[in-house]
Amino acid sequence: xxxxxxxxxxxxxxxxxxxxxxxxxxxxxxxxxxxxxxxxxxxxxxxxxxxxxxxxxxxxxxxxxxxxxxxxxxxxxxxxxxxxxxxxxxxxxxxxxxxxxxxxxxxxxxxxxxxxxxxxxxxxxxxxxxxxxxxxxxxxxxxxxxxxxxxxxxxxxxxxxxxxxxxxxxxxxxxxxxxxxxxxxxxxxxxxxxxxxxxxxxxxxxxxxxxxxxxxxxxxxxxxxxxxxxxxxxxxxxxxxxxxxxxxxxxxxxxxxxxxxxxxxxxxxxxxxxx
Numbered sequence: 001x002x003x004x005x006x007x008x009x010x011x012x013x014x015x016x017x018x019x020x021x022x023x024x025x026x027x028x029x030x031x032x033x034x035x036x037x038x039x040x041x042x043x044x045x046x047x048x049x050x051x052x053x054x055x056x057x058x059x060x061x062x063x064x065x066x067x068x069x070x071x072x073x074x075x076x077x078x079x080x081x082x083x084x085x086x087x088x089x090x091x092x093x094x095x096x097x098x099x100x101x102x103x104x105x106x107x108x109x110x111x112x113x114x115x116x117x118x119x120x121x122x123x124x125x126x127x128x129x130x131x132x133x134x135x136x137x138x139x140x141x142x143x144x145x146x147x148x149x150x151x152x153x154x155x156x157x158x159x160x161x162x163x164x165x166x167x168x169x170x171x172x173x174x175x176x177x178x179x180x181x182x183x184x185x186x187x188x189x190x191x192x193x194x195x196x197x198x199x200x201x202x203x204x205x206x207x208x209x210x211x212x213x214x215x216x217x218x219x220x221x222x223x224x225x226x227x228x229x230x231x232x233x234x235x236x237x238x239x240x241x242x243x244x245x246x247x248x249x250x251x252x253x254x255x256x257x258x259x260x261x262x263x264x265x266x267x268x269x270x271x272x273x274x275x
Contacts, residue, residue, distance in 0.1 A: 011150040011151045011154055012151060012154050013066075013151075014062065014147070014148070014150075014151040015151075016148050016151055016152050016155075016164075018062075019058055019059070019062060019143070019147060019148045020148075020168050022058040022061065022062075023054050023055050023058045023143065023172065024172065026051075026054040026057055026058060027048075027051040027054045027172065027175075030047070030048045030049075030050050030051035030054070031048050031051065031175040031176070031179075033047050033048060033050075034046040034047050034048025034049075034175070034176060034179040035048075035179060040180070042227060042232070043227075043232035043233065043234065044180050044232070044233055044234070045176075045180075046176050046179045046180050048175060048176045048179055049136075049176055051172075051176070052136045052137075052139040052140050053139050054139075054143070055139065055140045055141075055142065055143025055144055055147075056075075056138070056139045056140070056142040056143050056146075057143075058143055058147075059075055059142055059143040059146060059147035059148070060072050060075060060076075060142075062147065063075050063147065075142060075146055075147070076142070078142065078146045078211075078212040078213070079138050079142065079212060079213065079216070080213050081209075081211050081212055081213050082211060082213045082214075084208060084209030084210060084211040084213075085208040085209060085211050085213075085214060086208075086209060087207075087208075090204060090207055090208045090214065091214075091217075093204065094204055094208075094214050094217050094218050094221070095217065095218075095221060097200065097218070097221075097248070098218065098221040098222055098224075098225045099221070099225055101225075101241060101244050101245055101248065102225040102226075102228075102229055102241065104244055105229075105237070105240045105241045105244055106119075106229070108240050108244070109235075109237055109240055112240075114235070114237070116230055116235055117230045117231060117235070118230070119228060119229065119230050120230075120231075121228050125228075126224070126228065129224050129227055129228070130220060130224050133219075133220040133223040133224050133227075134216060134217065134220040136220070136223070137215075137216040137217075137219035137220040137223070138212075138216045140216075140219065141201075141212050141215045141216040141219055142212060142216075144165060144169065144198075144201075144215070145201065145202075145205050145210075145212045145215040145216075146212045148165065149161060149162070149165055149202060149205065150210070152164055152165055153202075153206075153260075157258065157259045157260070158202055158203075158206060158258065158259060158260050158261040158262075159199070159253055159258035159259070159261065160258075161202070162198050162199045162201075162202035162203075162261070163195065163198075163199065165198055165202070166194060166195035166196070166197070166198030166199060167191075167195060169194060169195075169198055170190075170191040170194040170195055173194070174187060177190070186238055189238035189239045189242045190238040190242065191242075192238070192242035192243070192245075192246055193238055193241050193242030193243075193245040193246065196242070196245040196246040196248065196249035197218075197222055197245055197249075199249040199252065199253065199261075200218065200245070200248065200249055200252060201215050201218050201219065202261060203252045203256060203261040204218055206260060206261050206262050207256075207261070207262055
């Protein structure tokens with residue numbers, strides 16, 4: 001039997017609910033540590049953010065049950081599965097979409113009269129933060145993209161699967177957000193941008209041969225551009241960025257189709273479909 005068929009069978013047999021429950025259970029000690037100390041890894045990034053190890057840990061536990069250490073090895077190898085990316089043009093939105101969204105957010109906030117300072121950062125800072133955030137993104141994406149998104153897509157389709165994962169992903173961050181004193185209004189708008197970002201990640205994942213490497217790259221760019229926003233993200237407004245990101249996600253769904261997010265349509269075709 002072909003490898004793709006085996007992977008498809010394994011995907012259909014996986015339980016997203018059990019995976020989510022294990023991720024939340026594994027996260028409890030990190031959330032408790034965050035509640036007991038005010039120490040922050042970076043500005044607005046509490047120690048409970050180290051829970052990023054939980055999705056990959058949960059995925060490793062489940063794939064070990066499926067195929068022992070061989071399954072864990074295959075999961076970890078997906079960290080650098082860039083050979084799956086046949087059309088290199090997909091690296092353009094992967095690397096540049098979030099910087100563009102943040103630049104537009106900056107411009108909109110300036111037009112709104114927000115006194116934003118000019119961003120201050122060096123190439124070295126960008127490179128160091130990118131490496132740190134990429135490693136952290138792998139800790140999440142080996143679980144979210146490498147394990148659970150395919151069974152969700154098999155059951156519900158790409159759009160609904162991405163939406164469901166996006167909601168879980170957002171809720172999973174609520175404790176760390178509360179630990180750095182984010183307001184409920186902030187969290188609500190942040191959730192909009194987070195769910196929209198997951199839709200974009202699934203779109204990129206599906207169009208790059210289901211590359212976890214690409215998903216982690218985009219995830220890293222989300223965190224990098226937030227930290228580079230003035231000052232260390234302290235001026236970040238989730239209302240502005242959330243709405244812009246949601247608009248991008250809506251365009252993606254309309255143009256590429258909700259079922260798989262891969263069937264590109266011309267503007268005329270998209271108009272006819274939604275007429």
